[in-house]
Amino acid sequence: MSETPLSRRRFVQGTLAAGAAMFVPDTRLWLPTDGAPAIVPSARQRPVMVNGVQSGDPLSDRAILWSRTDRAARLHVEWDTSERFTNVRRLRSPVAVAESAYTTHLDLTALPAGQDIWYRVRYESERAPRVFSEPIIGHLRTAPHPSARGGHRVRVAWSGDMVGQGWGIDESRGGIRMYDALRRAEPDVFVHSGDNIYADQPLLPEVPLDDGTMWRNLVVDGKRKVAETLEEYRGAFAYNLLDANARQFGASVPMIAQWDDHEVVDNWFHDLVLENDPRYTEKRVRVLAERAKQAFFEFLPIRRHRRDAGRVYRQFRYGPLLELFVVDLRSYRGANSGNRQRTASSETAMFGAEQLAWLSRAMRESRAVWKVVACDMPIGLIVPDRVRNGERNFEAIANSDDGVPSGRELEVARLLQQLQQAKVRNVVWVTADVHYAAAHHYAPERAQFTHFDAFWEFVAGPMHAGTFGPNVLDASFGPEVRFASTAPKPNRPPSDNLQFYGTLDVDASTHALTAGLWDVTGKRLWQVELPVAEPSR
Numbered sequence: 001m002s003e004t005p006l007s008r009r010r011f012v013q014g015t016l017a018a019g020a021a022m023f024v025p026d027t028r029l030w031l032p033t034d035g036a037p038a039i040v041p042s043a044r045q046r047p048v049m050v051n052g053v054q055s056g057d058p059l060s061d062r063a064i065l066w067s068r069t070d071r072a073a074r075l076h077v078e079w080d081t082s083e084r085f086t087n088v089r090r091l092r093s094p095v096a097v098a099e100s101a102y103t104t105h106l107d108l109t110a111l112p113a114g115q116d117i118w119y120r121v122r123y124e125s126e127r128a129p130r131v132f133s134e135p136i137i138g139h140l141r142t143a144p145h146p147s148a149r150g151g152h153r154v155r156v157a158w159s160g161d162m163v164g165q166g167w168g169i170d171e172s173r174g175g176i177r178m179y180d181a182l183r184r185a186e187p188d189v190f191v192h193s194g195d196n197i198y199a200d201q202p203l204l205p206e207v208p209l210d211d212g213t214m215w216r217n218l219v220v221d222g223k224r225k226v227a228e229t230l231e232e233y234r235g236a237f238a239y240n241l242l243d244a245n246a247r248q249f250g251a252s253v254p255m256i257a258q259w260d261d262h263e264v265v266d267n268w269f270h271d272l273v274l275e276n277d278p279r280y281t282e283k284r285v286r287v288l289a290e291r292a293k294q295a296f297f298e299f300l301p302i303r304r305h306r307r308d309a310g311r312v313y314r315q316f317r318y319g320p321l322l323e324l325f326v327v328d329l330r331s332y333r334g335a336n337s338g339n340r341q342r343t344a345s346s347e348t349a350m351f352g353a354e355q356l357a358w359l360s361r362a363m364r365e366s367r368a369v370w371k372v373v374a375c376d377m378p379i380g381l382i383v384p385d386r387v388r389n390g391e392r393n394f395e396a397i398a399n400s401d402d403g404v405p406s407g408r409e410l411e412v413a414r415l416l417q418q419l420q421q422a423k424v425r426n427v428v429w430v431t432a433d434v435h436y437a438a439a440h441h442y443a444p445e446r447a448q449f450t451h452f453d454a455f456w457e458f459v460a461g462p463m464h465a466g467t468f469g470p471n472v473l474d475a476s477f478g479p480e481v482r483f484a485s486t487a488p489k490p491n492r493p494p495s496d497n498l499q500f501y502g503t504l505d506v507d508a509s510t511h512a513l514t515a516g517l518w519d520v521t522g523k524r525l526w527q528v529e530l531p532v533a534e535p536s537r
Contacts, residue, residue: 056301160432194260
């Protein structure tokens with residue numbers, strides 16, 4: 001039987017409240033696996049868990065457990081549905097190797113659905129003497145089974161944009177406080193909506209603030225220059241986990257990660273060549289993207305697709321109430337352009353044909369009450385790119401033409417029309433990217449294109465980056481701003497508390513969905529309750 005919510009809260013807010021409390025020395029854990037007499041190791045002989053633990057991609061019966069060590073070693077895991085570990089199940093990983101930066105991804109299987117899971121992990125050195133690292137205790141919650149009945153409320157949190165615009169870890173100002181805010185919000189799962197790192201934006205040791213004080217960044221290798229090599233991309237991902245709040249969060253809440261542009265370079269597409277950026281010796285973005293994607297999969301708790309190991313788009317069912325559809329608007333897009341082509345082609349691709357077909361089919365087949373599309377870029381907000389050959393290019397879907405859909409809008413129009421034809425109801429979109437919080441309502445009666453049902457799009461971010469906005473909306477799909485945060489000046493620092501996240505709560509009895517937007521202090525800025533529309537079928 002699962003522990004009560006109070007027990008879970010006590011664990012999350014108590015055991016993990018201090019970083020040192022995550023590490024629980026226990027002399028019983030130092031016995032070699034063959035039962036030989038224990039040898040007290042020196043500190044240098046023990047493997048070290050250098051970046052804590054993370055869990056991710058949770059399903060009703062499994063979840064990915066991630067960690068990283070400093071040498072060849074195996075991860076040993078004990079898990080239980082009780083924080084007292086009275087009925088543990090044990091497993092261990094293959095050896096972590098240098099070729100994958102000594103990272104470990106272990107798929108915990110045969111987990112009970114809709115349960116709190118506590119786990120205790122440690123690394124065992126591969127070479128003699130066989131000794132263990134200090135253990136770490138963590139927590140996750142599995143998704144309810146799709147056929148579960150009653151009593152399973154669902155809370156999803158999301159945000160994006162981490163360590164951007166020169167704002168790194170300033171420990172004197174509390175580090176990356178958003179991770180602490182998210183942990184205290186107690187979501188069942190957190191969706192990172194992209195820009196997990198800013199590989200193209202190094203950090204300076206000090207940044208002057210408007211009030212005369214100084215923001216003092218922790219600066220290490222991986223954040224001293226733009227990332228070009230695989231090791232530099234790895235260093236940018238590892239940087240975030242130097243923050244105590246990030247490690248505590250990783251040991252508390254499972255994450256579903258997607259990517260956007262800054263995991264590689266600003267506004268990238270595969271055919272981009274960085275001819276005019278002297279910071280880069282490797283100019284081919286296609287090469288940089290391959291290195292960045294390898295680091296992305298190494299350093300985040302992601303389950304590899306069995307047929308396509310580099311696939312980012314995927315779906316997650318949270319019981320009968322909610323299903324998440326996580327998309328990838330980077331891997332399949334055409335080049336950024338003026339974005340006003342009248343017919344669909346490879347030039348107008350954003351989702352790409354295969355992903356778009358998957359998304360349409362998966363949403364039409366879903367039996368969940370709410371269908372949530374986690375998109376790494378907004379639909380209607382205008383995100384301009386560079387001027388090329390005298391023409392303004394666009395980075396996102398919208399093209400600043402309020403008429404009928406064109407360019408990348410053609411894919412969205414096709415999807416929305418298919419959902420309407422199949423009578424797929426209760427659809428919401430969540431996104432980040434634009435560095436402010438907003439709520440947009442799209443409706444056909446306000447649109448030039450009318451073959452779709454009204455829906456909501458909620459925007460939240462940044463997590464720990466400069467705050468901007470608001471952007472201008474393109475009217476093609478009839479959006480209306482119901483809420484938008486404002487930045488008094490561009491690039492507001494995290495110390496201004498203008499860092500935002502969102503939540504979706506589905507009520508177990510009424511099945512209504514409540515969307516909320518929050519700042520880093522935990523203050524609710526806006527919310528709306530959405531009643532359930534007629535069933536999809």
